[in-house]
Amino acid sequence: MTGTLAVERPLRDEIFERMDELTPAERKVARTLLARYPAAGLESTAALAGAAGTSKPTVLRLLDRLGFGSYPEFQDRLRAEATRSMSPLSRARAHRPAPRGANPPRAGSPGNSVFAHAVGHRARLVARLPDTVPPGEIERAVALLAGRPKHVVISGGYFSRLVARMLAMQLDQLIPNVDYADEPLGADVGKYLRAGRDSVAIVFDLRRHELAAKEVVSMAKARGASVILITDETLSPSADEADIVLPVALDGVPFDSFAALLVLAESLAEAVFHGAGEAAIERMADWERSVHIYRALHVRG
Amino acid sequence: MTGTLAVERPLRDEIFERMDELTPAERKVARTLLARYPAAGLESTAALAGAAGTSKPTVLRLLDRLGFGSYPEFQDRLRAEATRSMSPLSRARAHRPAPRGANPPRAGSPGNSVFAHAVGHRARLVARLPDTVPPGEIERAVALLAGRPKHVVISGGYFSRLVARMLAMQLDQLIPNVDYADEPLGADVGKYLRAGRDSVAIVFDLRRHELAAKEVVSMAKARGASVILITDETLSPSADEADIVLPVALDGVPFDSFAALLVLAESLAEAVFHGAGEAAIERMADWERSVHIYRALHVRG
DNA sequence: GCTGTTCTGTAACATATGGCACATATCAAC
DNA sequence: GTTGATATGTGCCATATGTTACAGAACAGC
Secondary structure, three states, rough: OOOOOOOOOOOHHHHHHHHOOHHHHHHHHHHHHHHOOOOHHHHHHHHHHHOOOOOOOOHHHHHOOOOOOHHHHHHHHHHHHHHHHOOHHHHHHHOOOOOHHHHHOOOHHHHHHHHHHHHHHHHHHHHHHHOOOHHHHHHHHHHHHHHOOOOEEOOOOOOOOHHHHHHHHHHHHOOOOEOOOOOOOOOHHHHHHHHOOOOOEEEEEEOOOHHHHHHHHHHHHOOOOEEEEEEEEHHHHHHHHHEEEEEEEEOOOOOOOOOHHHHHHHHHHHHHHHHHOOOHHHHHHHHHHHHHHHHHOOOOO | OOOOOOOOOOHHHHHHHHHHOOOOOHHHHHHHHHHHHHHHHHHHHHHHHHHHOOHHHHHHHHHHHHOOOOOHHHHHHHHHHHHOOOOOOHHHHHOOOOOOOOOOOOOOOHHHHHHHHHHHHHHHHHHHHHHHHHHHHHHHHHHHHHOOEEEEEEEEOOOOHHHHHHHHHHHOOOOOOOEOOOOOOOOOOHHHHHOOEEEEEEEEOOOOOOHHHHHHEEEHHOOOOOEEEEOOOOOOOOHHOOOOOEOOOOOOOOOOOHHHHHHHHHHHHHHHHHHHHHHHHHHHHHHHHHHHHHHHOOOOO
């Protein structure tokens, strides 16, 4: 008759899906909420607002939009979920053996079973990608890049620069004026100084968040550019300055993996290709011709 | 590289065990805490005391006995546990169903469905990896690299060089004398001339098989080095000269993907890490220290 | 009985909290 | 530009919060 019919859907999922109907500042709150769920929401409004880089009223407005009458009411919901997720039942489920038995650990091949494990783990990271990247954020990123920006500049951190470079190479085949800045604060600073109101900056900042990333993001924002930040699930400190944040899962034992990161970059490029239409196809054709020239010059038969 | 060593024991367990050293009123608090864990502890002291039928100071005394300096400190711990128990990882383990349609391709989101498609395709490429790479070949490759070769040299083609470089960076953290040759037939030819009977050459050669790759492989073989060739399923022309061939699936529409390639490289490195044992761990520690020095020099606070 | 100890709740206080009105900033359309 | 409309932050207030000091209750040993 009364109360709680069935099991409520996690609030996290609703926030995740409704990301795109939020205002920019509200989105920042939503992001920190998802990044540190549910802890961030169980702190005070001031703490949450501070972590998100906004103000208390913004937090309250977000909750209002989500249909909560007050902050305590919102916290009640979170507490209920937390309790449910720590119930003996869910606990038992969590300790289950192997969720996805992709590769039966073939007996008698020690080196290979480690390899199989590693591959399986990475396959899972990639499979989880659609759950870590809010759909609305991707759409906005694609729209931005396919909307004929005057200029795009891309850079990464110590390791991630390689993926950054790959994305740059792919986008360069699709749209004009794509720069890759290997040393955004050094030799390549000019590529950022070139940025203006119609520019898009894509910054990778993973794990041990490098101070440099924050500086780069600030620099781009200061010049009026839109910033797309690609980071891990714990959110880079630059997150509150960026316009669009694309979080991706990296975690692994003993090593982190760039698998999902690469897939994100590639798929983003593919979506931009579809979004840019005719222009992209034409540009690709040009590109193809240039490669032939390059090869003719360098790869002498 | 991953952090968080050892998972803390749930606070609930400690409370449960130490029940008998509590005073009667404290025990009442402990009971309601366990009955509604962790929600009860995430409310206010007054609420918790009320639910337990005691007073606020009793709550505080209990926490004091458990070693918490303040109520907020206690709540921090609780929030941390809740967050951990709802982490994407435990979450993925919890609901088993949904093979992989996690995000229904929301109507009216054109850019995103293309993206979702691209991600799905790449996830499949990665999943197929164990079927494209013969297990025996992997084992031999791992054995070769973990068997203390005198020297390892790695190179790739026009695009694949980025993955080659990644593999080089990873292996460099695990074993000594790893070279990355960006232009194996040009400026970096010396790195191949260095090769000898105890060397291992890893060569990437994908798709439009570049003539250069064949030359590089021949050069390495001529000097007595073992050659590991990483190529696509159609097999590079260099395949018959190489000692070990690791084929990987790339094909996609409209673009090829390096997802499986990257996963292969990363997983290979991980297997080598396990295979190399003590030595690899020690080297990683050295590496870590160097990185700190690098960062201290370059990332001025 | 009384005495010393341990346990527990009441009262009071400084502070942090959620909430709100209002001013400013931002942005799109003209 | 100028104008509307929307989005966002600041300052303020009533209140609830965590914390402490203190007084009474419960209970042991004698």
